Each structure stands twice: as C-alpha cells, then as structure tokens.
Amino acid sequence: MRRGALAIAAGVLVIGVLAAGSLFLAPQDQQIVVMRLGAPVRVVDGGASSFLQLKAPFVDSLIRLDRRSLWLARDGFSAVSADGRPLAAGAIVRYRIVDALGFVRSVGSERALADRLTPMLGAAAHAALASASYQQILGGDRAAIDGKALALTRDEAQAARLGVAIDAVQVADIAPTPSEGEAIQARMAQGFSGEADQMRDEGKAQARAIDAKGKAAAAEALAQATGQAAAIATDQEAQVGRIYAQSFGADPGFAAFWRSMEAYRKTLADGSAVLVLSPDSPWLRYLVRPPPGR
Amino acid sequence: MQAPFILKSDRGSPRFMARNDHHGPWGSPPAEEPGPEPPADKTGARPRVPPRRSPPSRPPAGPTRLDGVGRRVADEARRLQDGLSRWGPPPAAIPIAIAAALLGWAASGVYLVQADQAGVVTRLGAFAGVAGPGLGYHLPAPLGAVQKVSVARANETVVGGGDTAGAASREVVLTADGNLAAVGFVVDWKVKDPRAYLRNVRHPDGLVQVLAEDAVRQAVARVSFGDLLVGGRAAAEERAAVTLQQGLAAAGAGIEVEAVRIRSAGPAPAAAPAFDDISAAAQDSAADRDAAGDRSKKALADAQSQGAVVIAQAEATRAQAVSQAQAEVARFAGALAAWRANPDLTRSRIYAETLEAILAHSRKIVVDAHGVAITPSQGTAPVQVRPLPTPPGDKAPR
Numbered sequence: 259m260r261r262g263a264l265a266i267a268a269g270v271l272v273i274g275v276l277a278a279g280s281l282f283l284a285p286q287d288q289q290i291v292v293m294r295l296g297a298p299v300r301v302v303d304g305g306a307s308s309f310l311q312l313k314a315p316f317v318d319s320l321i322r323l324d325r326r327s328l329w330l331a332r333d334g335f336s337a338v339s340a341d342g343r344p345l346a347a348g349a350i351v352r353y354r355i356v357d358a359l360g361f362v363r364s365v366g367s368e369r370a371l372a373d374r375l376t377p378m379l380g381a382a383a384h385a386a387l388a389s390a391s392y393q394q395i396l397g398g399d400r401a402a403i404d405g406k407a408l409a410l411t412r413d414e415a416q417a418a419r420l421g422v423a424i425d426a427v428q429v430a431d432i433a434p435t436p437s438e439g440e441a442i443q444a445r446m447a448q449g450f451s452g453e454a455d456q457m458r459d460e461g462k463a464q465a466r467a468i469d470a471k472g473k474a475a476a477a478e479a480l481a482q483a484t485g486q487a488a489a490i491a492t493d494q495e496a497q498v499g500r501i502y503a504q505s506f507g508a509d510p511g512f513a514a515f516w517r518s519m520e521a522y523r524k525t526l527a528d529g530s531a532v533l534v535l536s537p538d539s540p541w542l543r544y545l546v547r548p549p550p551g552r
Numbered sequence: 553m554q555a556p557f558i559l560k561s562d563r564g565s566p567r568f569m570a571r572n573d574h575h576g577p578w579g580s581p582p583a584e585e586p587g588p589e590p591p592a593d594k595t596g597a598r599p600r601v602p603p604r605r606s607p608p609s610r611p612p613a614g615p616t617r618l619d620g621v622g623r624r625v626a627d628e629a630r631r632l633q634d635g636l637s638r639w640g641p642p643p644a645a646i647p648i649a650i651a652a653a654l655l656g657w658a659a660s661g662v663y664l665v666q667a668d669q670a671g672v673v674t675r676l677g678a679f680a681g682v683a684g685p686g687l688g689y690h691l692p693a694p695l696g697a698v699q700k701v702s703v704a705r706a707n708e709t710v711v712g713g714g715d716t717a718g719a720a721s722r723e724v725v726l727t728a729d730g731n732l733a734a735v736g737f738v739v740d741w742k743v744k745d746p747r748a749y750l751r752n753v754r755h756p757d758g759l760v761q762v763l764a765e766d767a768v769r770q771a772v773a774r775v776s777f778g779d780l781l782v783g784g785r786a787a788a789e790e791r792a793a794v795t796l797q798q799g800l801a802a803a804g805a806g807i808e809v810e811a812v813r814i815r816s817a818g819p820a821p822a823a824a825p826a827f828d829d830i831s832a833a834a835q836d837s838a839a840d841r842d843a844a845g846d847r848s849k850k851a852l853a854d855a856q857s858q859g860a861v862v863i864a865q866a867e868a869t870r871a872q873a874v875s876q877a878q879a880e881v882a883r884f885a886g887a888l889a890a891w892r893a894n895p896d897l898t899r900s901r902i903y904a905e906t907l908e909a910i911l912a913h914s915r916k917i918v919v920d921a922h923g924v925a926i927t928p929s930q931g932t933a934p935v936q937v938r939p940l941p942t943p944p945g946d947k948a949p950r
Contacts, residue, residue: 283694285677287751304677327753327803331762350762352753352803396773397728426802430766432773434726442732443822450819450826454833461837465844472848476855483859487866494870498877505881512891515899516884519906529913536919541907 279315289358291321301358321362323355330372333431335380337387339395344438347387348431349379351411353422361421374420375411382410383429395432404428660693668704670746673697682746701746706810709760711768712736724820725769731777732820737789739764739796740810748806756805760796767795768812780817789814 284290284304291298292313298321302311305325313320333348353375355361365371386407387395395403408427415424434442506513526533537546664687665671671683673690674697680690683698690696712722712735722734741760743749749756771792775784792812800807819827891898 283677286674286679288677309676324754326751329753329755329759329762329803348766350766396726400770428763428766428799430762431769432726433724433769434732439724439732439820440822442730443820446731446819446823447826450823450830454826454829457830457833457837458840461833461840464837465840468841468844468848472844472851475848476851479852479855480859480862483856483862486859487862490863490866490870494866494873497870497874501874501877501881505884509888509891512888512895513884516887516902519902520880522906523909526910527913531910532915532917533911534917534919542918 276315280312282311282313282320284311287325289323289325289355291323291358291362293319293321293362298359298362303358323358323361325354327352327354327425328368329353330375330379331430332376332379335383336435337384339387339392340389341391343392344435345387345392345395346431346433346435347383347429349383349407350426350428350430351375351379351424352426353415353424355421356423357421359421360419364419364421371420371422374418375415378411378414378418379407379427382407382414382427385410386429387432395429400429657692661690661696663688663690663698663700665698665700668702669700670703670743671698671700672746672750674699679747679751699750701743701749703743703746706740706742707757709739709741709757709764710736711739711761711765712816722816722818723765723768725772727772727777727780728774729776729778732823733772733777733780734816734818734820734824735768735772735780735814736816737764737768737792737812737814739812742808742810743806744808745806748804750806752804752806756800756803756807759803759805760800760807763799764792764796764812767792767799768814770795771812777819780814785814785817 282290282302284302286304288304290302290304290311292300292302294314294317299318303325329350329352331348331350333346335347335349337345337347339345361371365374386403389406390398390403404427407429408424411427412424415422433439506517535542663671663683665683665685667685669685671688673680673683673688675691676695680696688698690698722736724732724734727733739760753759768788771788772780774791775788779785780788789812793809796812797809800809818824887898887902
C-alpha cells in the first residue's frame, strides 16, 4: 500500500509541476509574451483571452507587460522660445505597449524604453517650444505646443520601432533656466528690500510729521495758557485800579500824600539807602533847634 | 486552515502529501510534529514501505489492510513505527479532510467590501463587475480576485509640503509678472470609476501628482505675484483644477478632482528673507509712528500742564494783588477817616512815621550847611549832598 500511495503521490506531484509549468492566466490588464528559449514566440493578450493558457513547461518563459496606459515624466530639458529666451522644460508622455513582440525585441524592458524615450522627449520639447513665443509658452494655451511635441515624439518612436503607441505628450515644468532663476530672485529680493526701505522711510517721515504736529499742538496749548494768563493780569490791573480808584478818589489830595508815604516806606526803608541829612531839613528842625518854651 | 488536515493525513494518505507538497505548506507543520518526524517522513517512508506492501491495494485505509497481513509484517511495522502509529489517521478523517480543504478553498472567494470602498472583481483575469459595500463572492483564489478601492473618501496629494514645510521644499513657479513664487498645494481627488482607476493607467496616484504640478504651474503663470499672495489665489486654484481634470480625463484615469488648494505661496527661497523684511519694515514703521505719537502726546500734556501752571500763577498773582489792594485801600480808608477828623495832625503823624520807618533802617549822614558831615559814616567819604525829598503837598510839615 505504501508503495502504491507513493507512486500516486509522485504522479500527482509530477502532474502538479507540469500543470504549474504549463498553465497560466493572462489578467485583463496584462499582455504576456511567451519566450521560447529566450526568443519571443507569441503574445497572449489579457484583454482578449481570459482563460487558462498553455505553454510548454520549462522551455517557455513569460514576460508580463502592462496593457494599461503607462506614463513617464522627465524634466531638466533645456529649450529656447521663438523669441530667443532660454527655458528649462520637462515633458510628460503617456503611452501604451501595442506591439508586445516588437517591444520585447527592440527594447525589452520599460527601463530601457525610458532611456530611449527620454532623449526623444527632450528633442520634441525643444522643437515644440522653439515654435512659440515666451508669452505663449508661459501664459497661453499649450495645446498647439503639446500637439507638436506629440507628433514629433510619435514619429521618433515609430521610426525606432519601440512597439509603443504614444498617446499624449505634454510639455511641462516650464521654468527659467537656473541662472535666470537666480537673477529673478535677486531682482525680487532687491525690489522687496527697496519696498522695506521705503516703508521704513515713510514711517520715519510720518513720525517726524507727527512730532512736528505734536510740538505745534504743545506750543499752541502753552500760548493759549499764556494768553489766558495775560488776560488774567489785565483783569488784575483793572480790578486793582478799580479798587484804588474807588477808594483814593474820595480825597485825591490826601491819597497822593498817603501813597507817596507808602512808596517811600517801600523803597527807602529796606536799609540799602544812605541818607544824607541836612540839619536844615525840616525833619531835623527839632533836633537842631528845640521849639521855644512857652 | 488547511495545514492541520494535511498534518493528519500525511502519514496515511500519500496522495494528499504529494498534492499538498505542490502547494508548499511543508514549511509550516514542524512546530506541531514531534521532533524528528516531518523531515524523516519523506526519507523514512521509503524504508518503511518496501516490506512488500506494494502489490495489493491502492485504496486508502491503512489499518484495515493491516489486519489481513501476516503477523511478522505487522510486528515489523509496529516496531518500525512504534510511537508513530498513533498518528495514523482514523478512517473517517480522510474524506473530511478533503471536504474541508475544498471548503476552505471555496471560502477563499468570500470577500468584504467596506462602506467607503468598491470592489473590482475579476474572473480568470477578466473584469467581472464592480461590487458595492458588503459581503460578496468570487471564484476561489487564483481563478477569481477582487481589488478594493476607496471611493467615498477623498485622497490628498500634497505637493511642495504643507503649511509647515519650509519654502525650500515648495514648487518654484513663474508668475505672470515674471517673478518666481514658491507654492505648496494639495489636490483633493476621488476615485470616480474604480474599474478605470485600476485598469486604464498604471500608477494613477503618481500621474495625479505629475499633472497637478504642471497644472498649478500653468495656472500660476497667469496671475501676478501680488495676486497669488492676495486675492487671485482662488482663480489659480480653479484653473489648475480644471486643467488637471482634463489631463486625468484624457488619460482615462477614472479620477475626479475635487479641489486644488494652494496652501502656501510666497517668494522663491532666495528672495524670501528680503520679502520677510517687508513685514519687519512695516512693524518698524508702525513702531516709529507710535513712538512719535507717544512723544506728541507727552509734549502736549507737558505744555498743557505748564500752561495750567502759568494760568494758576497768574490767578494767584491777581488774587494777591487784589487782596493787597484791598488791604491797602482798607488802611487808606482808616487813614482818610483820621485825616478828615484832623488833617494836620494826621499828616504830620504819617510823615513822621514814614521817616521813622525809613531812617530806622538806613545809614544816615547829617551834613551841615557847609557840606561837612556831622556824623561821618564809617568808610564813607564826604559826598555831594542833595536835598532830601520834601514831603508833597506843602513846604514843610508843621
């Protein structure tokens, strides 16, 4: 029994190995190139045949290629616009592998395809951009430029028999060249600095104006107060005059005498004056000559 | 799932062994096998089988067959197998194992699509349909498959960093007025057609990013730098979204662009410090103005307080003068009353009082008729003498 079971097992194993080596599925998004001893012999298109596929075990190998749209973005191309301005540019290409056998024969892998496509894209972008002005490239509709780049890339790819269909080429990443970019940034920085300087100057000028206005307001306030003080002084004179007039007017003769006496007292009684008296003066009359006795 | 069944049946039913060997689970059982067994099985089965078990029967069920064979063989087998014999599967286990394996395989076709997902089902590699949320079933494992795609949730593609990223990581793009702006933006997008999303373009997420970068570049190229910073950003976003949607639609990517949001926009890195200096300058300028305002206010306040002092002084002076005048007038009134009562006496009294007050505090030199000092004052040379002022009103008080 053991031997029989083993034989069965061996048989099943062999069948399994053979099945695994000879059956395969082609998913709908793939196309499979069957290689016999390294040479492509046929293509199984996943979009057309969705059943189990057969191949010769061991001698046939498979290369699975995508049926979907593939894309590639490259930049760092240099270009010149029709009006002579240098540019940096990139390109995005969308393609499909339509001739799987041709693809495997001519390039073999997607990486190799990318290496082949990149210079084509660079040349196409350069040529397409050379047909448009800087303004058109930058701000205009790019459909015409893209169309031109597509046509050029298509021709090149077809001539090289890459086995791919170029569906779209889009010129992208338009930018100034590095040196021009630096110049632009330097100019911008200068502009910004100027703006900042102007802003600071304006601030200072405004501050000066505010200062001047403040000083004027202060001077005006002080002048007003001084004027008010002067008015008060005038009023003071008037009041004092009125007071004196009312009072002294009652007897001008006596007022004059009294006022003079007051003035003498104020001006001469401070001890600073040296008084020279004549013995003949009425004040010393009695000092010199006492009045006669009665 | 299948591993335990294989484990049990491996000894009694070599068919399964061979079959499962193809599937390759031999690596997993050792943990459960007694130590030397699993590797010894392939090699050990060989010496065990030769003892002339071969001719008769292919059918399974080892134990029943053993009953009918000679004792010597049984002993030999028992001796060889020894402890291993209890690993022989009971007869019912084999069909159960087969059934379970088939069931497990069939169960691999069950799938669950989450509420925000769609499942793209394939049968033998061909598109079979899009399944909505819930449980579903496709052909078992290698024959059928489902790919789940999030359709309800918006995806975010971030370019040039978010809000926090530095200017260095942003996209540097030309503006309509020939300046260079550094822009960071986000694309919100949804899978609109799961089948197209999976089947039409390879790596659609990357395509979104690549196309979005150029779309934003084109859109920004149509607004001025100033507008990009303030006011014109929404228009650029709108335009970029439209361009991006067109590009994705042309590729048939099955993606719907919800929005392009420019999250940060400023000058290119080399110009950024100077740009930042503008706001610093605005601050400086405002600070200058504020300082001047403060100075002005202070100057005005000083002047006002000074003015108040001047006014107060004037008022005080006036009050003093008035009260002085009033006091003087009051004394005058008193003197006048006295004078009216007795003019001569009052006049001479006032005169005497005045001279007294004057002479009490002054140095005096009395000079005789010849101009010689009678009372020489110390250190005073003889001086020219002028007559004393005569009291007003008359020649001399009497």
